[in-house]
Amino acid sequence: MGEAVPVDVVAFDPVLEAGTKSTLSACPELRLTAPGGAPRVVVMTVDRVGRTELDVLRAVRDTAARPDVVLVAAELAPDGALHAIAAGARGLLRRREADAAGLARAVLAASRGDCTLPPDLLDRLLERPAPDGGAAAGRTTGPWAAAGLTERERSVLRLVADGHETNEIAKQLCYSPRTVTTVVHDITQRFRLRNRAHAVAYALRVGLL
Secondary structure, eight states, X not given: OOOOEEXXXXXXXXXXXXXXXXXXXXXXXXXXXXXXXXXXXXXXXXXXXXXXXXXHHHHHHTSTTOOEEEEEESOOXXXXXXXXXHHTEXXXXXXXXXXXXXXXXXXXXXXXXXXXXXXXXXXXXXXXXXXTTTOGGGOOSHHHHHHTOOHXXXXXXXXXXXXXXXXXXXXXXXXXXXXXXXXXXXXXXXTTOOSHHHHHHXXXXXXXX
């Protein structure tokens, strides 16, 4: 096992903060940072995703450590999710889904530069029509067709967004790990993206923002 990932918690409610820290401390792959420490990942726990919460998220990202942020909210609507990603969130979880395993998985994914989203929320985002209603050029399949993404690429990106690693994606889709790596590489090269996380964020934004 490698070195534990340093993680901190930001919450508006001290009870939520204490509960989140207790949950994180149960994962041996994570370690809570001391006050004034430099976390690699910050778990931000909120009730809603509004202007105040997004301002705090940006402020956390702008600190010297430049930590990745996993946002845990009581409820997550598609618009709020998109704004959180645009503000720099690396992972999104609903509070009811943030048990020890789910939260640790999201934090570890963020520390590797990957995105994590609830699968049903990702589906809702992907199914939303483009701003013109798909009318341009007779388009009927929404933003994915406009972006030139195939069904295979869409399936891979969904699993990337859910925090799965290459071998897990390959097993679920019955591809070789090399095929999965090639698919992600092709997407990042085609759209001049930096990494897997950037690819997921781009996919969410195509035709939506």
